[in-house]
Amino acid sequence: MQQIGFLGCGNMGGAILEGALRSGQLEAAQVIVFDISAAAMQRMAALGVRLAADREEVCRAADMIVAAVKPQYAEATLGGMAEAFVGKCLLSIMAGVTSNRLREMTGGGARVLRCMPNTPAMVLEGAFALCADSDATAEEKALAEDIFAAQGIVEWIPERLIDAVCGLSGGGPAYAAMFVEALADGGVMEGLPRQTAYRLAAQTLLGTAKMLLQKGMHPGELKDMVTSPGGTTIEGCLALEEGGLRAAVMQCVRAGAEKSRKL
Numbered sequence: 001m002q003q004i005g006f007l008g009c010g011n012m013g014g015a016i017l018e019g020a021l022r023s024g025q026l027e028a029a030q031v032i033v034f035d036i037s038a039a040a041m042q043r044m045a046a047l048g049v050r051l052a053a054d055r056e057e058v059c060r061a062a063d064m065i066v067a068a069v070k071p072q073y074a075e076a077t078l079g080g081m082a083e084a085f086v087g088k089c090l091l092s093i094m095a096g097v098t099s100n101r102l103r104e105m106t107g108g109g110a111r112v113l114r115c116m117p118n119t120p121a122m123v124l125e126g127a128f129a130l131c132a133d134s135d136a137t138a139e140e141k142a143l144a145e146d147i148f149a150a151q152g153i154v155e156w157i158p159e160r161l162i163d164a165v166c167g168l169s170g171g172g173p174a175y176a177a178m179f180v181e182a183l184a185d186g187g188v189m190e191g192l193p194r195q196t197a198y199r200l201a202a203q204t205l206l207g208t209a210k211m212l213l214q215k216g217m218h219p220g221e222l223k224d225m226v227t228s229p230g231g232t233t234i235e236g237c238l239a240l241e242e243g244g245l246r247a248a249v250m251q252c253v254r255a256g257a258e259k260s261r262k263l
Contacts, residue, residue, distance in 0.1 A: 002143060005062025006033040007055055007077050009040045012093060013068025015122040016151070021047060023124060023150035034058045059084035064140060065110075067092040067102075071263045075105055082107025089140045093117050095166045096263025099134070099159060111136045113144055116165045119173050126152030127169040131159040153213075167256030175252055180205055 004026060006013055017033070020026040028048035034055050035041055041051055052058045059065055059081060069077045071094045078090075086109035092102055099112045113136040116129045128148040134141065148154045157165065180201045187197035211217055227234045240246075 001027070001030050002064060003062045004031050005052075005058035005065045006031065006035075006044075007058055007065060007067050008069035008073075009033050009035045009044050010037070010068065010070075012117060012119060012121075013066065014040065014043060015119055015126075016066070016068065016093070016117060016147075017044070017049070018047065019121045019124055019126070019151035020147050021049075025147045025150045032058050032061050056081045056084050059088065062088065064089045064091055064143065067094055069094065071096050074102075078102070078105040082109055085110040089113060089136050091115060091136075091144055095170060096163070096260045099131070111140065113140065114159060114162060115144065115148070116162050116170050117148070118169050121148075121151045124151050127172070128152060128154045129157050129162060129165040129169070130154060131162060132156040133158050163257045163260040164253075166260040167253040167258075170260075171252070171256040175249065176205060 006017055009017060013035075017026075017031065021028060021031075029050075031049040032052050033041070033044045033049055034052040034057065035044070045051055050061075052061070055077060065085070065088055067074070067078060067090060074094055074097045078085075085106040088110050089112075090102060090106060090110040091113050093115050095116065099114055102112045102114075103110065111134070113134040114131040118127050120126045121128075126148065128151070130141070130144060130148070136144070145154050155165075180198070183201040183204070184192075184194070184197035187200065188194055192200070208222065211222060212219060223237070227237060
């Protein structure tokens with residue numbers, strides 16, 4: 001049984017681990033974790049996984065090591081223990097830290113596989129991009145895909161596109177939440193109770209996403225289904241176009257991707 005180590009179990013790392021355990025892709029007995037936060041370690045202890053005394057214990061015990069810390073802590077987390085990484089697979093979910101930089105930090109002995117996840121993994125509805133141009137073995141790639149596919153959808157991409165994924169689906173939950181909030185605000189402005197407006201707005205996004213994914217529909221096709229000639233929805237579409245919705249969303253993805261490149 002492959003041993004999986006987690007360096008960092010905050011919001012994203014914890015979501016991935018909990019999702020993998022809930023889906024049955026990982027068993028608690030095969031997981032060892034370390035986080036500098038005592039609160040995070042307490043949460044992980046409740047899941048029944050092994051708790052390491054330090055980061056090096058994780059690296060020595062695990063076959064695959066998931067680096068789930070913020071990018072600015074990459075060097076402090078991975079540096080200074082090259083021997084412990086020899087022959088291991090390092091699965092990094094850190095934005096902006098390239099495979100070459102990860103190899104430098106770990107002394108060049110680890111095989112590196114990068115992933116860009118997002119937080120809906122917490123409810124097994126994540127969007128994950130894995131880098132196809134990795135030196136991880138076929139078995140390690142398959143294990144990573146199995147872990148993430150049980151928590152959402154997986155796309156394999158070249159590493160040169162991972163910054164674009166960071167800007168799109170990495171930050172996408174925040175952008176979607178802002179849209180839900182704004183949509184609900186519009187409902188409140190028209191007299192709906194706040195909680196009713198939130199529930200209707202959130203369910204509308206959820207249902208729309210399912211239609212696009214499960215029916216394989218083009219977004220424009222779905223929009224055309226709803227916009228009757230001379231109806232209410234086309235008036236709303238005009239307001240969004242006048243407000244620059246498309247350009248604003250495109251710019252937000254570009255801004256996120258550019259920030260990822262600069263990390």
